[in-house]
Amino acid sequence: MSNLNGAYYGPAVPPPKKTYHRPSRGGGGCFECCCGCIFSLIFKLIFTALIIIGIAVLIFWLIVRPNVVKFHVTDATLTQFNFTGNNTLNYDLTLNITVRNPNKRLGIYYDYIEARAMYQDVRFDTEFFDRFYQGHKKTNVISRQFKGTHVVPLGAEETKELNKDKEDGVYGIDVKMYLKVRFKLGVFKTKTLKPKVTCELRVPLKSAGGGGGGGGFEVTKCDWDR
Structure with a gap:
């Protein structure tokens, strides 16, 4: 045993597994987020416009006070x-x-x-x-x-x-x-x-x-x- 050169003769050591980083398919997340923001902004604009129209109609009615002929x-x-x-x-x-x-x-x-x-x-x-x-x-x-x-x-x-x-x-x-x-x-x-x-x-x-x-x-x- 003394004349062994120190080499390892045991079972083969498996090579380390290679990891692959696939491109993420979640790139649509940003698009969906943008769409959600746009829809939210449109909803807020419509809601605001309706409030303004309602106030304008109320002011018109208070000023004119239309009565039936x-x-x-x-x-x-x-x-x-x-x-x-x-x-x-x-x-x-x-x-x-x-x-x-x-x-x-x-x-x-x-x-x-x-x-x-x-x-x-x-x-x-x-x-x-x-x-x-x-x-x-x-x-x-x-x-x-x-x-x-x-x-x-x-x-x-x-x-x-x-x-x-x-x-x-x-x-x-x-x-x-x-x-x-x-x-x-x-x-x-x-x-x-x-x-x-x-x-x-x-x-x-x-x-x-x-x-x-x-x-x-x-x-x-x-x-x-x-």
């Missing part, structure tokens, strides 16, 4: 309303309508006013009012006469209602108004809006002597259609 039929004169053969209606109806703008700062352009007279949900005449501008806190009176003949087909229920109106001497006539309006605030004007107004009337028929079978006409408030 009021329509009233103050007088309705019906001198003829009778049916002849073939459901032909002969009519003569005159209306006076007041339009009230209660707003202190808003003016109104009435660019188009169409009025449809209806009986038993059937239109028997259409008239148009002149266009006009209405200033702040103003009341205007508009008048029209509906006169002529028109075929109004009536079923059993409608004929029953007509006979009842004849007995009462008062006729249920609806007037539907189709408008095109613009609002003015200072030098600013809105786009054209197209509201509708319905006036449900009970109009007494005036006799040849000038009297009404059902008494006088009562002032009637018109409603805005939703």
Whole structure:
């Protein structure tokens, strides 16, 4: 044993394992982080814009205090309303309508006013009012006469209602108004809006002597259609 040269003759020593550093596939983490930041910023901007718009609307309302325009039929004169053969209606109806703008700062352009007279949900005449501008806190009176003949087909229920109106001497006539309006605030004007107004009337028929079978006409408030 003394003449051994010191070399190792035991089991082979395994070589050290080599480690490989693969490129990281997590490079998208930075991209996802950036996207998250962008989306968060967009959300905050939208939320802030909504708050600003809400505050602006509130301030506008507090300054302008817009009120609903009021329509009233103050007088309705019906001198003829009778049916002849073939459901032909002969009519003569005159209306006076007041339009009230209660707003202190808003003016109104009435660019188009169409009025449809209806009986038993059937239109028997259409008239148009002149266009006009209405200033702040103003009341205007508009008048029209509906006169002529028109075929109004009536079923059993409608004929029953007509006979009842004849007995009462008062006729249920609806007037539907189709408008095109613009609002003015200072030098600013809105786009054209197209509201509708319905006036449900009970109009007494005036006799040849000038009297009404059902008494006088009562002032009637018109409603805005939703």
